[in-house]
Amino acid sequence: MTSGAVRAGAAGATTSGAGIVVPLRRAAHGRTGDKGNRSNISVIAWHPALFASIVEQITPEVVARRFAHRQPTHVARYVLPRLHAMNFVLDDVLDGGVNDSLNLDSHGKSLAFLLLDLPLALPESLAAHLRGPG
Numbered sequence: 001m002t003s004g005a006v007r008a009g010a011a012g013a014t015t016s017g018a019g020i021v022v023p024l025r026r027a028a029h030g031r032t033g034d035k036g037n038r039s040n041i042s043v044i045a046w047h048p049a050l051f052a053s054i055v056e057q058i059t060p061e062v063v064a065r066r067f068a069h070r071q072p073t074h075v076a077r078y079v080l081p082r083l084h085a086m087n088f089v090l091d092d093v094l095d096g097g098v099n100d101s102l103n104l105d106s107h108g109k110s111l112a113f114l115l116l117d118l119p120l121a122l123p124e125s126l127a128a129h130l131r132g133p134g
Helices: 048-057 060-066 108-115 124-129
Strands: 006-008 014-016 019-023 028-035 038-045 074-080 085-091 119-122
Touching: 019 124, 028 108, 038 048, 038 108, 048 119, 048 124, 060 074, 060 085, 060 108, 119 124
Parallel strands: none
Antiparallel strands: 006 014, 014 019, 019 119, 028 038, 038 085, 074 085
16 A cells, blocks of 8 residues: 555544544544634644644644635634644634524534544554544
8 A cells, every 4th residue: 555545444543654544523622712703713632742743734724625615714823832722713704793694503613513523644653642432
C-alpha cells in the first residue's frame, strides 16, 4: 500500500502510511457561543499530546471550507497553547442571528458538531490519548 492509501482499521479509525485518521471529536471537544450573526467555536484537545496535530490540520482555511455552505465572511483562529485549545470566530454564519433566522437551529452549538466531524490524521503512537467510542 502506498503512503497515500487509506484502509479500514481497528477502533473505528482508518489507517494510512501516516498512521490513523479519526474524527476530530475523538481528539478534542468543543465549546461554542454566538452573538448576533457571529459564532465562536473552541476546540480543546483531550490530551496535550494531541494538540500539535490539531493545530497543524484544523486551520482557518479548513474551517472556512467546512462552513462554506454558511458563507462566512471571515474566519479567525486564536491559538491558546497553554490551554491546548483554539478558538475559531466565524462571521456572518448564523443567518442574521439566532433571533432573526428562519433556520430552526443555527446556534453555534449545532455548528460545533459539524466542525468536530472533520478528519484528523495522527501517528498511531497517539491512539492511546483518543476518547470516545472507536
